Amino acid sequence: MNYTSISEIHQQFEAQRQFKEKNRKLSLEKRLSGLQKLEANILNSEKEIQDALYKDFKKSNVETSITEFSPTLNELKFVQENLHKWMKPQKVPSPLKYLTLRGKILSEPKGNSLIITPWNYPFFLPMTHSISSLAAGNTVMLKLSELTPNINLVIEKIIKNTFLPEQMKVIFGSVEETTEILKLKFDHIHFTGSPKVGKIVMEAASKNLSDITLELGGKSPAVIDADSDLKSAVKSLIWGKFVNAGQTCIAPDYILADISIKTELEKILKEEIQKAFGDEPQNSKDFARIINQKNFKRITEYIEELKNLNVPFLCGGNLNENELYISPTVVSEPPNETKIMQDEIFGPILPLIYFENSEDAVKQIRSKEKPLSLYIFSKNNHFIQKIISETSSGSVCVND
């Protein structure tokens, strides 16, 4: 895939910078008509989107529909239904001593925005962040991940058919191009990706005092209480963990379960994984591949370390490098110092660790970085409330 040249990046940036004042005056109707055109062009491209994602990492059509295509259309619908409310000035009551004054909050566009996206939901993430930014009256420079060339070309085509380049432009590139873009002064930068690159982006944004939103990754635990619907919890977790082959920012990273249900949990997990993917998960058309060699090697190293330490594998641990395939894998009680318990896994390996009581569960969650998401499976409201109130995470999901 040809990357956007540095001179074109500068030229496009200048064009958007000049256009942003005109763009900010776009009426509600004009913004909505841009989004309607985008919706029509996405609907006309469904097959191309499916084919491109299959070529990029064997993502199945069903997964594409559930995790890329439909959520993008839902976002478009939500924004189109609500934009008039969000654009409306809000009256603010004046305090008694300023009784003669009238206050209002006016929402305004930020100006020119830069959106940098990862590869793991390579249609939904770029589109959803762009939809928000365009609806808010900003121009958009969209830097896509270099790891998904096929879907990138489809996105570029859709955007070219919908918007003027000074309003929205797709940029292809890797580290060199992104480093160059980050030298430019944007009014807002929206970055989705790893914490490591997030730090680089934040440092670059600080040099221009650009506003910034960071959507990063991390380790998201799934806590299972002894008093829970275990079978239903396991089914949910298998879906959440192995969809996109575990390459999801909010995938349950590891299970933290009550030690008293260890035997039953491990038995049900093995049975349900077998039911979901069969004896040969490699032949399942519903199981995606690892995105590239670098990530395959990273995940393989986790597996090798666990095998060297004789950590029990309940299932999986099978690899096929030519296909970038790693089977759905479950390991029991890896030591806390192993890489798999320190890094964000971002692959189809599910470690199981255990707690003695709710105090211990809280302590174990708090011993790691704040999770992006936290999943709790329990019928006991006291347990649920304890975990919620004594830990902090980006979001909490109970019994789902």
Ligand code: NAD
């Ligand atoms: P990444 O951080 O490697 O890359 C993200 C983007 O940054 C890509 O466009 C890439 O080209 C660019 N980039 C990479 N190295 C760079 C550098 N040195 N300087 C400037 N730009 C650089 O992430 P990834 O591997 O594409 O995606 C996986 C990560 O994204 C995981 O950590 C995952 O949790 C996270 N993620 C978070 C969310 C969320 O909403 N919070 C959603 C999806 C993914």
